[in-house]
Amino acid sequence: MLYLILFGAPGSGKGTQSDLLVEKYKLTHLSTGDLLRKEIASGSELGKTINEYISNGNLIPDEMMISMLSAHIDNTPATAGFILDGFPRTVAQAEALQNMLEQREGAQTQLVDLEVDKDELISRLLKRGETSGRSDDNLETIQKRLEVYETKTKPVNDYYKAKGLHACIDGMGTIDEIFQRIVKALEGKI
Numbered sequence: 166m167l168y169l170i171l172f173g174a175p176g177s178g179k180g181t182q183s184d185l186l187v188e189k190y191k192l193t194h195l196s197t198g199d200l201l202r203k204e205i206a207s208g209s210e211l212g213k214t215i216n217e218y219i220s221n222g223n224l225i226p227d228e229m230m231i232s233m234l235s236a237h238i239d240n241t242p243a244t245a246g247f248i249l250d251g252f253p254r255t256v257a258q259a260e261a262l263q264n265m266l267e268q269r270e271g272a273q274t275q276l277v278d279l280e281v282d283k284d285e286l287i288s289r290l291l292k293r294g295e296t297s298g299r300s301d302d303n304l305e306t307i308q309k310r311l312e313v314y315e316t317k318t319k320p321v322n323d324y325y326k327a328k329g330l331h332a333c334i335d336g337m338g339t340i341d342e343i344f345q346r347i348v349k350a351l352e353g354k355i
């Protein structure tokens with residue numbers, strides 16, 4: 166079973182590329198952002214707490230995120246594998262995932278890192294903000310999210326590089342160009 170980690174800054178196109186990858190490889194898409202937004206929409210107390218973090222451009226605390234994610238994986242029927250979109254976002258989350266997968270026979274991991282220029286990220290997110298209704302797609306929160314990405318999330322790259330499970334993808338260009346680059350990088354691994 167493959168656990169494909171789609172990695173990259175906010176606005177790098179993880180959600181967009183996930184949809185294409187799901188179709189091609191019949192993987193199950195697991196987006197922590199979607200999971201969290203669903204919890205917010207349910208109106209629960211947990212959702213209210215989550216909303217505070219997201220609207221301020223902060224990450225959800227690791228323990229909360231890890232337990233939500235592992236419960237979700239456990240409750241999802243097995244397919245060819247998973248696309249993890251938005252997880253892990255800290256080194257602590259990467260370690261927790263590694264521990265979780267070590268207990269699953271035949272689990273394979275691969276990280277695909279979508280590299281996109283900062284100006285392009287900001288312009289994509291501002292454009293998405295015009296229609297997404299997301300509380301975090303405004304300039305102030307975008308800047309905070311990019312800062313959090315640099316300090317807390319980017320180090321996850323090194324964790325997977327050290328294990329030889331890291332592929333770097335140029336995330337600039339058309340959706341299809343980027344998709345073809347990912348497919349090429351996954352050749353022989355999927």
Ligand code: ATP
Pocket residue numbers: 173174175176177178179180197198199201218219222223224225226230250251252253254255258301310
């Ligand atoms: P993209 O545009 O590439 O899909 P994104 O950063 O805009 O990425 P989401 O992945 O939907 O959007 O995440 C939205 C917010 O949810 C994050 O800014 C963060 O607050 C929270 N979040 C999502 N995943 C995690 C995680 N693994 N750990 C902590 N917080 C998370």
Ligand code: MG
Pocket residue numbers: 179180196198251
């Ligand atoms: Mg997303």
